[in-house]
Amino acid sequence: MSENSIAHGSFTIEQIYPAKPQKVFKAYSDPVIKRRWFAEGEGWDIETYDLDFRVGGKESSCFRFQGGDLITFDATYFDIVPDNRIIIAYDMTVAGRRISASLATTEIVPEGSGSKLIFTEQGAYLDGQDQILQREHGTRELLEALAKELAREG
Amino acid sequence: MSENSIAHGSFTIEQIYPAKPQKVFKAYSDPVIKRRWFAEGEGWDIETYDLDFRVGGKESSCFRFQGGDLITFDATYFDIVPDNRIIIAYDMTVAGRRISASLATTEIVPEGSGSKLIFTEQGAYLDGQDQILQREHGTRELLEALAKELAREG
Numbered sequence: 150m151s152e153n154s155i156a157h158g159s160f161t162i163e164q165i166y167p168a169k170p171q172k173v174f175k176a177y178s179d180p181v182i183k184r185r186w187f188a189e190g191e192g193w194d195i196e197t198y199d200l201d202f203r204v205g206g207k208e209s210s211c212f213r214f215q216g217g218d219l220i221t222f223d224a225t226y227f228d229i230v231p232d233n234r235i236i237i238a239y240d241m242t243v244a245g246r247r248i249s250a251s252l253a254t255t256e257i258v259p260e261g262s263g264s265k266l267i268f269t270e271q272g273a274y275l276d277g278q279d280q281i282l283q284r285e286h287g288t289r290e291l292l293e294a295l296a297k298e299l300a301r302e303g
Numbered sequence: 304m305s306e307n308s309i310a311h312g313s314f315t316i317e318q319i320y321p322a323k324p325q326k327v328f329k330a331y332s333d334p335v336i337k338r339r340w341f342a343e344g345e346g347w348d349i350e351t352y353d354l355d356f357r358v359g360g361k362e363s364s365c366f367r368f369q370g371g372d373l374i375t376f377d378a379t380y381f382d383i384v385p386d387n388r389i390i391i392a393y394d395m396t397v398a399g400r401r402i403s404a405s406l407a408t409t410e411i412v413p414e415g416s417g418s419k420l421i422f423t424e425q426g427a428y429l430d431g432q433d434q435i436l437q438r439e440h441g442t443r444e445l446l447e448a449l450a451k452e453l454a455r456e457g
Contacts, residue, residue, distance in 0.1 A: 157315075228394070236404045238404070238406060240382070250381040256309060
């Protein structure tokens with residue numbers, strides 16, 4: 150894990166939600182809802198959050214956790230199939246240093262009366278600054294926040 | 304391989320070139336040189352080629368092979384370390400249908416009096432329209448075209 154190293158890796162998380170694919174998809178496509186479960190949360194200070202949900206559009210967020218270093222997330226939307234599929238590429242920086250670049254696919258399919266979400270990240274984790282296990286852990290937390298959002302929306 | 308399917312996969316290709324990392328990197332960063340080995344070639348009709356080689360910049364190409372369907376390549380540059388590392392995310396379409404979205408990392412390191420290039424693609428191949436073995440084959444051809452370009456430049 151030296152200077153200018155790349156650790157490649159991937160992980161997949163499947164999650165069942167008691168909500169139709171249309172509703173899960175809306176939690177990704179609506180900037181107000183997406184910000185609530187994806188960016189906000191106790192201890193997180195959001196400096197900026199923008200989502201332009203269309204192929205070629207961007208999503209960007211600048212935030213800090215408990216007053217720590219500035220963290221940035223910048224995504225480009227590569228593919229959108231309504232109610233079914235979202236593909237982004239994104240990078241993250243911490244204190245001005247890029248820590249990763251990733252391709253992330255989200256598939257949403259009907260499962261009983263609800264949905265199954267299949268998230269797959271294929272990433273390049275840079276210069277020993279981030280690790281795939283941390284990213285997977287953070288992603289699981291986000292998908293749990295989405296579960297709460299979907300329950301809240303009733 | 305049904306409608307709206309995703310096949311995830313990755314491959315790595317290593318190649319040795321008898322040229323310094325600076326020269327290999329220049330073949331990626333100079334739009335005139337890059338176009339020559341990356342886009343042009345016998346049987347390929349290039350309709351457009353543009354490269355804005357900087358972090359956040361775009362590369363795009365529209366082309367046909369032997370008068371066939373229009374193929375597009377659109378990349379965003381996520382990370383650049385001069386003479387050492389290039390990370391892009393890109394997608395491709397054929398006849399207006401997206402066939403893939405990929406993260407591609409290129410590492411260039413000194414090897415004896417030349418360079419070792421390590422190319423890794425992590426991709427989502429869509430709707431049964433493309434396969435990772437085809438992509439790996441096409442990438443090997445590109446890296447051979449780069450070898451010829453480096454020899455030509457002398």
